[in-house]
Amino acid sequence: MTNQLLNITEEASTVMIEDAINAFPNECCGFFYGTESEEERIVTIARPVLNSKEGDQRRRFEISPFDYMKAEQFALQNDLLLLGVYHSHPNHPSVASIHDLAKAMPYFSYVIISVMEGEFNTIQSWRLREDIREFREEEVCWKLANRSQESEFGGSATSSHSSPHRIHQ
Numbered sequence: 001m002t003n004q005l006l007n008i009t010e011e012a013s014t015v016m017i018e019d020a021i022n023a024f025p026n027e028c029c030g031f032f033y034g035t036e037s038e039e040e041r042i043v044t045i046a047r048p049v050l051n052s053k054e055g056d057q058r059r060r061f062e063i064s065p066f067d068y069m070k071a072e073q074f075a076l077q078n079d080l081l082l083l084g085v086y087h088s089h090p091n092h093p094s095v096a097s098i099h100d101l102a103k104a105m106p107y108f109s110y111v112i113i114s115v116m117e118g119e120f121n122t123i124q125s126w127r128l129r130e131d132i133r134e135f136r137e138e139e140v141c142w143k144l145a146n147r148s149q150e151s152e153f154g155g156s157a158t159s160s161h162s163s164p165h166r167i168h169q
């Protein structure tokens with residue numbers, strides 16, 4: 001498998017992160033769309049969907065089969081690829097859980113956004129290695145609109161290449 005960069009446009013990053021903040025303390029979820037080449041996936045559009053998990057949504061999310069179908073239709077109609085699913089981890093790191101791994105499908109990038117006490121924290125992306133049924137972290141490039149370097153997030157949180165030491169290639 002090639003190690004593609006996941007390059008998320010400012011518009012798509014902002015949709016995902018704002019959805020994560022607005023859903024806090026619950027998990028949000030949604031799909032994202034774009035194009036891909038050998039080197040990178042470019043995420044141009046992110047669209048929230050309803051977390052259809054019954055009961056406590058602070059540690060779980062679920063996307064209905066109907067919403068998956070609509071997402072595939074949206075991709076076709078807009079001549080884009082359905083590249084993956086994002087969700088948030090309220091008060092937890094943006095590291096994929098055992099539960100996330102169990103639900104993961106091939107091909108999709110799984111973007112996870114950590115929100116701590118309602119504030120955006122970190123963003124990471126994971127992709128299933130089918131051969132050993134484990135996640136590999138993807139290198140992510142993203143940017144958040146309307147945030148200066150001096151924001152309350154402190155420095156590097158406004159735009160980022162994920163740091164190389166966290167990448168296992």
Ligand SMILES: [Zn+2]
Nearest residue numbers: 087096097100
């Ligand atoms: Zn999760």
